[in-house]
Amino acid sequence: MKCQGGGSFPDEVVIQILSRLPIKSLFRAxxxxxxxxxxxxxxxxVHLYNEESVRNSMVVVEVSESLDSVPTFxxxxxxxxxxxxxxxxxxxxxxxxxxxNxxxxxxxxxxxxxxxxCNPVTREFRLIPRRERSMNRFHPDGEPTLVGLACDLHARTFSVVLAGYHRTFGHRPDGTFICFVYDSGSNKWRRIVSFQDDHFTHMxxxxxxxxxxxxxxxTGSSSYVLVLDLRYDVWRKMSLPEQVSCGAGTRAYLLELDGGLxxxxxxxxWMIIWALKDYEMENWQVVDKISLxxxxxxxxxIFPISQTSEYLFLATHKQVLVYQRKSRVWKEMYSVKNGSMLPLWFSAHAFRSTIFSCK
Known part of the structure; x- marks a missing residue:
C-alpha cells in the first residue's frame, strides 16, 4: 500500500484499518x-482510535516476588x-x-x-506538582485514603484526586474528609472539604x-456509592439496588460497563451483574447472571477487575481469568509461576490502550 498523491489525508478505509491496530504496530506504521x-x-x-480502544478492556497487574524486588508490570x-x-x-x-482511559x-x-x-504505551508522563502542605495530615500513615484519576478523552484533560480524613497532630481523626483535586489544564490544586463517615476496603x-x-x-460496607462530582466539587451518595446486600458469603464490587456504572x-x-441504566433516577437493572x-x-x-458487554476479567491470588459472556466459557489468561508476596487482585487495575498525551 503506497502513500502517494496530492491528498492531504489518508483514505478513510486506511484510517479505519490503522485505528484498529495495537499501539505498538501503529507506531511502527x-x-x-x-x-x-x-x-x-x-x-x-486520535478520537477514532480512542473510541475503538475503549471497547477493549484489559487488566494491568503489578507482580512482586519479594519486598525488595523490582516489581514487574x-x-x-x-x-x-x-x-x-x-x-x-x-x-x-x-x-x-x-x-x-x-x-x-x-x-x-x-x-x-x-x-x-503517565501513559505507559506512549511513555509520556507528568510529574504532579506537590501541594503546598505535606500529605502527612492524611490519616493513616501519611497516605490519602482514596486516590482517583479522571481522564476526559474528549476534552483531553485529566484530574487527580487525593482524599482522606484530616487529623490534628496528636489527636484521633475528627471525621473531616478533605479532598484535593489537581487539574491538568490549570496545573493547580483545589481543596474540597466534606463531612463523611465512610470506610473502604482495599478493593x-x-x-x-x-x-x-x-x-x-x-463503600466498604457496600451500602452505597460515594460520588465526587468534579464539575461542581460536590460529594454525594448514590443508592444501590435493594437486592444487593453483603454478608454471609456475599460480596459486591464497582466496575465500569460500556461507559456506565x-x-x-x-x-x-452465582455472580450477578447490575448496570445503572438511568444515572439521574438511579435505576439499576440485572444484565447477566453467571453460574460459578x-x-x-x-x-x-476471586475478584472482578474489568469488563465489557462481551467478557469479564477476574483475578485470584495467583491467576487472571477471563469469562466470555456469550459462550459462557472460562479461560485462564495468566498464572504466577513463582511465589508472589501479594495476591494478584491486590494490585490489579482495569486498563485500556489510548493515545492520550499527559504532558
Missing part, C-alpha cells in the same frame, strides 16, 4: 510515509494475551494507585507525596470509576 506519521497528531484520528489482553511493560521511564520506584496515576514508594500521571479503594464527569467509589455481586454459587460452578474452588478468593 508511522514510518511508512509522512501522512501516516502525521495521523497521531490529527484530532479526528504485566498487561493482560483478551485477544493478544499477556505482555510485560515497564515504568522505568519515570526514573522512580512506583506503585499504581489508579487507572483511567489509558492513563495511570502512580505514587513514589521512596518519596511520599510524589505522584505521576473498594482501588475500584474507582469515572463516568458522567464524576468519580465513584463503593456496574455492580458485580458474588455469592457462593465451574470455578467453585476459586470463588472465595
Amino acid at each position: 508511522r514510518t511508512v510515509c509522512k501522512l501516516w506519521h502525521r495521523l497521531l497528531s490529527e484530532d479526528y484520528f 504485566i498487561c493482560v489482553d483478551r485477544s493478544r494475551g499477556v505482555s510485560e511493560f515497564s515504568l522505568d521511564f519515570l526514573n522512580d520506584r512506583v506503585k499504581v494507585r489508579a487507572s483511567c 489509558g492513563l495511570l496515576c502512580c505514587s513514589s514508594i521512596p518519596d511520599k507525596g510524589v505522584h505521576y500521571v 473498594s479503594r482501588n475500584q474507582v470509576v469515572f463516568v458522567n464527569g464524576a468519580l465513584h467509589w463503593l 456496574s455492580i458485580i455481586q458474588i455469592s457462593e454459587g 460452578r465451574c470455578i467453585r474452588g476459586l470463588v472465595p478468593g
Whole structure:
C-alpha cells in the first residue's frame, strides 16, 4: 500500500484499518510515509482510535516476588494475551494507585507525596506538582485514603484526586474528609472539604470509576456509592439496588460497563451483574447472571477487575481469568509461576490502550 498523491489525508478505509491496530504496530506504521506519521497528531484520528480502544478492556497487574524486588508490570489482553511493560521511564520506584482511559496515576514508594500521571504505551508522563502542605495530615500513615484519576478523552484533560480524613497532630481523626483535586489544564490544586463517615476496603479503594464527569467509589460496607462530582466539587451518595446486600458469603464490587456504572455481586454459587441504566433516577437493572460452578474452588478468593458487554476479567491470588459472556466459557489468561508476596487482585487495575498525551 503506497502513500502517494496530492491528498492531504489518508483514505478513510486506511484510517479505519490503522485505528484498529495495537499501539505498538501503529507506531511502527508511522514510518511508512509522512501522512501516516502525521495521523497521531490529527484530532479526528486520535478520537477514532480512542473510541475503538475503549471497547477493549484489559487488566494491568503489578507482580512482586519479594519486598525488595523490582516489581514487574504485566498487561493482560483478551485477544493478544499477556505482555510485560515497564515504568522505568519515570526514573522512580512506583506503585499504581489508579487507572483511567489509558492513563495511570502512580505514587513514589521512596518519596511520599510524589505522584505521576503517565501513559505507559506512549511513555509520556507528568510529574504532579506537590501541594503546598505535606500529605502527612492524611490519616493513616501519611497516605490519602482514596486516590482517583479522571481522564476526559474528549476534552483531553485529566484530574487527580487525593482524599482522606484530616487529623490534628496528636489527636484521633475528627471525621473531616478533605479532598484535593489537581487539574491538568490549570496545573493547580483545589481543596474540597466534606463531612463523611465512610470506610473502604482495599478493593473498594482501588475500584474507582469515572463516568458522567464524576468519580465513584463503593463503600466498604457496600451500602452505597460515594460520588465526587468534579464539575461542581460536590460529594454525594448514590443508592444501590435493594437486592444487593453483603454478608454471609456475599460480596459486591464497582466496575465500569460500556461507559456506565456496574455492580458485580458474588455469592457462593452465582455472580450477578447490575448496570445503572438511568444515572439521574438511579435505576439499576440485572444484565447477566453467571453460574460459578465451574470455578467453585476459586470463588472465595476471586475478584472482578474489568469488563465489557462481551467478557469479564477476574483475578485470584495467583491467576487472571477471563469469562466470555456469550459462550459462557472460562479461560485462564495468566498464572504466577513463582511465589508472589501479594495476591494478584491486590494490585490489579482495569486498563485500556489510548493515545492520550499527559504532558
